[in-house]
Amino acid sequence: MEELIELFKKFPGIGPRQAKRFVSFLMNSNNGYRQDLITGISHINDKVVTCIDCNRKFINYKNTDKCQICTKKREDNKLLILAYDNDIEIFERTMAYNGQYFILGKYIPLFSEKAHEYIDFDKLYKRIENLNTKGLQEIILALNATSDGDYTLKILKENIAKRFPEMKISLLGRGISTGSEIEYADQETLREALKFRR
Numbered sequence: 001m002e003e004l005i006e007l008f009k010k011f012p013g014i015g016p017r018q019a020k021r022f023v024s025f026l027m028n029s030n031n032g033y034r035q036d037l038i039t040g041i042s043h044i045n046d047k048v049v050t051c052i053d054c055n056r057k058f059i060n061y062k063n064t065d066k067c068q069i070c071t072k073k074r075e076d077n078k079l080l081i082l083a084y085d086n087d088i089e090i091f092e093r094t095m096a097y098n099g100q101y102f103i104l105g106k107y108i109p110l111f112s113e114k115a116h117e118y119i120d121f122d123k124l125y126k127r128i129e130n131l132n133t134k135g136l137q138e139i140i141l142a143l144n145a146t147s148d149g150d151y152t153l154k155i156l157k158e159n160i161a162k163r164f165p166e167m168k169i170s171l172l173g174r175g176i177s178t179g180s181e182i183e184y185a186d187q188e189t190l191r192e193a194l195k196f197r198r
């Protein structure tokens with residue numbers, strides 16, 4: 001029981017009390033439901049891979065190393081850097097962006113001096129180098145307007161500028177207010193933020 005509670009506590013936004021409720025819910029569920037859950041999770045184990053281009057996780061049905069978005073023909077002149085896999089879908093829904101993506105996977109916690117433990121800079125640089133050969137002109141950083149987000153932004157900006165001094169780096173414009181998260185921004189706000197990037 002304790003092990004299961006510990007596992008649920010690792011879910012985003014889930015504390016010990018909620019984790020206990022999950023376990024109790026599972027205990028009171030029927031076998032079929034639990035089996036579906038086990039099958040679903042083992043499916044993730046077997047089929048989820050990381051896209052070699054954008055670094056996001058996707059379910060690999062077609063035995064490919066690129067996700068659905070990176071397989072499509074898109075503009076190579078812009079690279080949008082986001083924190084989480086889900087953020088891609090949010091930007092796709094705005095229909096205001098047709099460039100390339102890169103997913104960090106994590107934020108660097110405020111004041112952490114071990115940025116490399118959180119972000120795969122090698123993969124990011126490789127992605128930028130590769131797009132550079134195809135005419136990359138701009139890197140857009142679209143991170144949450146939180147303290148971790150701002151800190152990650154600062155570290156990324158410094159590192160990218162050092163490595164690619166010629167590259168134009170822009171940030172999302174007005175609309176994304178302090179403390180807000182991309183996940184909860186509406187489409188119009190994101191469209192505006194993209195349009196008025198600075």
Ligand SMILES: [Zn+2]
Nearest residue numbers: 051054067070
């Ligand atoms: Zn991809």
